[in-house]
Amino acid sequence: MPPQICIDIKNLSKRYKNANYNSLDNINLSINTGDKFGVLGPNGAGKTTLISIICKILPSTSGSIHFGHKGNIKQQIGFVPQDYAFYPQLTPIQNFEYFGALYNLDKKTIKARTNNLLSVLGLEKVSSQKINTFSGGMKRRVNLGIGIIHQPTILLLDEPTVGVDVQSKHAIMKLLDELNQNGTTIIYTSHHLAEAEEFCNSIILIDHGKMIASDSIENLLIKHQSKDLQSLFIQLTGTEYRDV
């Protein structure tokens, strides 16, 4: 049985207002249902822009995105941004309740999923504390929990493990694996190439808004005769800083 296409991106470009270059330039990409898909690239490559367009946070300048799923796509997408995307004055329970309601979940479902998430993310003991008292790792776990409370079929994560300790990173990656095994397509960006190599089955490598490679990690390593993802990354993007 051929893999089912989850997201099909054709000739996607994005130019920000007043910019004289494209942040994304003619991207063509297909992501299959059930993939663990990595969007990789140096700083400023266009990773967050691509994810934001998929999530409908940003409009594209040209090109199209087609989703394999029918119905309200916003209901099916879960998004975990790089910034903390919750209300730190509130508790994890209150945040889960709020965002769950915005995803049209009923009170009973929210309660059940909140209890489950608090348990899975190791936040049960602090569930009634305000998040602004939490450590970075705990905040990252809350950030992830909110993104998956509505059990999305597509989960987009923008550097979900940045700045967290090993224990929190382990918990987050374990949960993502479990979600994927239950059918969730995961699209994720990261600068942790070892983590990406271990987690993803396919990747896209972007630099200066252009797609420079896209395939399964295995195929890419063979094709470019690289020993690991980091070597491949340096080989294809070079060693120049991307400060500007």
Next chain:
Amino acid sequence: MYKFIISIKKEFLILLNDKVGLSLMFGLPIALVFLMTIIQDSAYKIINENSVEILISNQDKGTLGEKLIKLIEDSKAFDIETDNSLNKENTNSELLKRDKLIALYIPENFSKSMENKAELVSKKMLQDLGLSNNATTNNKQVNVGIIFFHDPVLQDNYANSIMSLIYTFLGSVEQTLMVEKVYNQMGIDNPKSLEKTILKNKIEIKKIVATTTHNVPNPNSTQHNIPAWTIFAMFFMVLSLGSNITQEKNSGSFTRLKTTPTHYSLILISKMLVYIIAALLQVVVIFSIGKLIFPLIGLPDLNLPSNIGAFIVIILLSSMAAVSYAVMIGSIANTPEQNNGIGSISIMIFAALGGIWVPLFALPDYMIFISNLSPMRWCLDGFYILFLSDGGFIDLIRAFISIILFIIACQLITFGKLKHEKLI
């Protein structure tokens, strides 16, 4: 519906956590309403209730000086200190030293001068009426006037009012003296009955406060300050609500909100509803203070208007105007700092123009004209119509229309701005 309820709950919890915002919304106006009412009440009492302290030096050798002082004393409008050791020169300095507002110096020949003047007039009058042929009237009169000193802090119109009052007493003395002289010249000994008739048959002036009905209390500092500072408190929510919006716009949570299948307008409506409830709570708190606490500390009681329906409508419209303004500023500003700067300065200007700090009648004409630009004035006009002239819905139409147009304008600007930034 559940989504809407949870949105309201979230906004309510965020507001409860905003201790600074809450203290600005409730603590500051409560402090201001106490402070301003106490200050204005003192000023009001000085002008309206307290007797004016007056220093009198009576050098008159006759009886008319004493008679004038007695009339001044009987009026109960003055607190008199008499010191006849003062001369014309040092009365001025003693007024300031003794902390008086006014001093009167009655000169030595005051009675003589008055009597001469009365005699001259009475003779002339009898002559003109053909009742006397005595042609020996002395037209050369020495006019010895009273000297009126006043403290430089006393405003001209207030000093003139007091002078007019003293002129009235002087006129009364003159009138009596004149009658006496006429009677004497006609050989009638006792003119008292005519004097009494004149005094009893004075035309009275009836004082009525202009209102649309007849059940209105006299205006006082409480009737002005309670509505005025309530409106100020409502509009000062711009700091809390505007910051809430700008903070949310700049936070990661807003990015997430845009990915949910919920329109931002629902979130914005939830915010507005919570802050309208907060504004209504401000009304309850500040009006309760006026009604229950002010009388306990000697300040005038707050008298609520009789038209409760119109009162509720003006409260609702004022709170909606304040909330709409806060939402507009919050959507225009890019950062909480910008919001707080624009918000607080604009509110101060609106308050100054709108008659919140100083009643409008105290402003010059061109400022009264400019004050029409302040939404706080439209709201305050509405409250004044209810509190000071006991008006109803018909009298409030102009205020209602102005406030409603302001609400619509703020909402349209907010919508336009958020749409332009592709936030909704």
